[in-house]
Amino acid sequence: MLGPRTTPRSRRLRRTLASAAACAAALTLAACSSNDTGDDADASGSPVKVGLITKTDSNPFFVRMREAARETADDEGAELIALAGAFDGDNEGQVAAIENLVSQGVKGILITPNSSTGILQAIADARDAGVIVIALDTATDPEDAVDATFATDxxxxxxxxxxxxxxxxxxxxxxxxxxxxxxxxxxxxxxxxxxxxxxxxxxxxxxxxxxxxxxxxxxxxxxxxxxxxxxxxxxxxxxxxxxxxxxxxxxxxxxxxxxxxxxxxxxxxxxxxxxxxxxxxxxxxxxQFPNEMAALGVKAVVQYAANGAKPSGFHDTGAxxxxxxxxxxxxxxxxxxxxxxxxx
CATH class of the missing domain: 3.40.50.2300 (Response regulator)
Incomplete structure (x- = not known):
């Protein structure tokens, strides 16, 4: 893990774990779908929650990624909660999105980082809270700040x-x-x-x-x-x-x-x-193949929720x-x- 564990942001994140936060003003709620009768559920019997954070919600690349994530979540009986930065480069918006998703009890977060370094502490806090974090499309720096990366080389x-x-x-x-x-x-x-x-x-x-x-x-x-x-x-x-x-x-x-x-x-x-x-x-x-990135990411989170298995390293999704x-x-x-x- 990277960085200190007792920053003000870290303490604030932990205080909000018990309650769901409203979407931050800097974020756009891109999609939220659920399947209450799906095969994959957490210990309470509710569908596994999967978070997706894209750089924006308007770029066709991220639109397709979100659609593929939703389709895969539906197929897996999971619930997708999709957020996006307000603009390309909105690092603070993505940090707020990570906190938001952790507070909603997601099992995993899939993220296309606006900044490869600016979200490391928020990612570390999420992982400390037991949330698997997978980078899509854009690697973090260092790469092992997340559990795995599914992206184009x-x-x-x-x-x-x-x-x-x-x-x-x-x-x-x-x-x-x-x-x-x-x-x-x-x-x-x-x-x-x-x-x-x-x-x-x-x-x-x-x-x-x-x-x-x-x-x-x-x-x-x-x-x-x-x-x-x-x-x-x-x-x-x-x-x-x-x-x-x-x-x-x-x-x-x-x-x-x-x-x-x-x-x-x-x-x-x-x-x-x-x-x-x-x-x-x-x-x-x-x-590139954004649908492949999203589908692999959602399936990895569902698998983690089922048996604790985590992906690791870089997975090339083709070019x-x-x-x-x-x-x-x-x-x-x-x-x-x-x-x-x-x-x-």
Missing amino acids: NTQAGVLQGSWVKAALGDAAPNVAMLDGTPGGTVDTFRHDGFLQGMGLTDDSPQIAAQENTNGDQTKAQTAMENILSAHPDINAVYTINEPAARGAFQALSDAGLVDGVTVGSIDGSCAGVQAVADGEVGATVM QLITDHPVSGLDSKDSAWGLENCWG
Whole structure:
């Protein structure tokens, strides 16, 4: 376990274990479903309660994750209580959500951390209270701050994006703009570093013309890309943290009349993102499987409630390169396959 055990937040959490708290103002109640006649129940005969905390409740990735968690909970006869941060980066909202869920008597919490370090004490307090905590999509730092992690290998996803962009450029010397996400998150760091690895570059390489943080937001990404183009109109490749950022980049490139000369890569695998590949707006994306993360997480909590068995370590839920312009040496699927297997 990490950190002190007798902080004011820790003492407050323990005082509220006996009563259910109202959802914090900074949180959005995303879903709450139950099955009182399910096969899996705690010692009192009530359904096992499973908590889910996503970064937001509006991003299609987290919407699909929540839907899959609800479907799996229903199948397992469990009750899902789903909360979300008010915005991407709402660390305090997620801390409040952890306290809220512990007070409601959940057996386990599944969380996509906004900050890989900012919620460690709240996680430690929850685990001290006997709640299993599993990270989905985003690893904590250190990774063993949670019981287990079910996620995409985000470094490998970045490598796939970077390797494809490098190959797609052919003999052209890369001149790269990087549209990053939110500083401090492992997803952002792993994807960024993986992309550079796939390109054979480093942050100090002269081929990196500019880097901007976008919080994975389409509007912010468009503005960032516009600013980059004003200083570097000769950009020929764009790394994007996710597909909303890729859509923002495409809009800026389109407005500047530069679409044909720039290769854009991304990561997500949403139906909108795969359609952008089919439409030629994004050259390639790397598909993730949020439904797999959520389903595995819910089943792990139900199993823990039944027999005390806990998962441990990192569990890779897969990544698939999607492009209509395959390159030698990289396994890929086309956009038709992507549209049959996408989410959102």
